[in-house]
Amino acid sequence: MTSADPTAIFKDSWSLYDLITEYNYMSHQEIYAGVDQLLRSRNSLENACLLDLGCGNARYLAPCLKRSSPALYQGVDLSEDALVEARAYLTGLPGQVILTHANLLDAIESTDKVWDVIFTSFTIHHLTLDAKKRFFQAVGNCLSQDGWLILVDVVRDEGQSRESYLDGYLNFMREGWTRVPHDQLEEACTHVHDWDYPEPLSSLQEMAISSGLKSCRLISRYAQHHTLLFSRSPAEGV
Numbered sequence: 001m002t003s004a005d006p007t008a009i010f011k012d013s014w015s016l017y018d019l020i021t022e023y024n025y026m027s028h029q030e031i032y033a034g035v036d037q038l039l040r041s042r043n044s045l046e047n048a049c050l051l052d053l054g055c056g057n058a059r060y061l062a063p064c065l066k067r068s069s070p071a072l073y074q075g076v077d078l079s080e081d082a083l084v085e086a087r088a089y090l091t092g093l094p095g096q097v098i099l100t101h102a103n104l105l106d107a108i109e110s111t112d113k114v115w116d117v118i119f120t121s122f123t124i125h126h127l128t129l130d131a132k133k134r135f136f137q138a139v140g141n142c143l144s145q146d147g148w149l150i151l152v153d154v155v156r157d158e159g160q161s162r163e164s165y166l167d168g169y170l171n172f173m174r175e176g177w178t179r180v181p182h183d184q185l186e187e188a189c190t191h192v193h194d195w196d197y198p199e200p201l202s203s204l205q206e207m208a209i210s211s212g213l214k215s216c217r218l219i220s221r222y223a224q225h226h227t228l229l230f231s232r233s234p235a236e237g238v
């Protein structure tokens with residue numbers, strides 16, 4: 001069976017993704033502990049504008065934002081169910097909160113704001129290579145001079161084919177995600193098989209450099225799940 005589009009699973013079965021993250025099968029706990037530290041280390045976040053592309057229900061970012069609150073948070077997602085939940089998770093943030101039901105590429109290509117932090121987690125791998133290039137170009141156009149792109153996503157090994165990546169990832173899911181009911185696990189596997197197009201790190205870096213970003217730092221890696229910090233300032237790099 002083939003799933004209809006890359007976001008169908010998030011529109012129709014948001015709760016399945018929530019269950020997977022509840023069991024921490026994609027290392028959300030560790031990843032977001034790193035994101036929390038990163039946001040705490042940024043000066044003047046209270047004056048900053050933060051854009052979250054593919055925000056889902058913002059369940060894991062919301063606690064970080066409550067500790068390090070930006071002046072403006074905008075979350076963008078195509079799943080209305082997820083956005084309804086996001087509204088609840090983000091309740092109590094002191095700054096302005098905007099939640100937008102839109103395609104992330106349309107949102108970032110048409111934004112008239114300058115963003116200090118652009119955050120995107122487990123979403124960009126759904127884009128085609130051309131769309132990923134457009135995404136990085138758009139980031140380059142709307143990121144502030146000392147801006148950050150925090151990118152959390154699955155990444156292929158250098159030289160690894162998509163087929164080999166998928167073999168490994170589907171195996172990782174079927175062997176490790178034992179508490180997800182069988183039918184739902186197979187639904188998740190079909191989604192990954194049909195719609196996951198992760199890039200190797202070198203390809204992400206090339207697209208970032210072509211878009212005017214100067215440095216890339218690996219913040220964490222748990223299996224294929226990477227957290228990368230891209231910034232305009234060369235000083236941020238390692």
Ligand SMILES: C[S@@+](CC[C@H](N)C(=O)[O-])C[C@H]1O[C@@H](n2cnc3c(N)ncnc32)[C@H](O)[C@@H]1O
Pocket residue numbers: 006007010011017021053054055056057058060076077078079082102103104105120121122123126
């Ligand atoms: C795997 S979830 C990640 C949610 C959250 N960022 C996290 O880290 O847990 C991917 C999210 O991206 C959204 N998404 C995928 N493609 C999108 C697109 N082109 N535009 C907007 N949202 C998209 C899905 O609806 C889903 O909520």
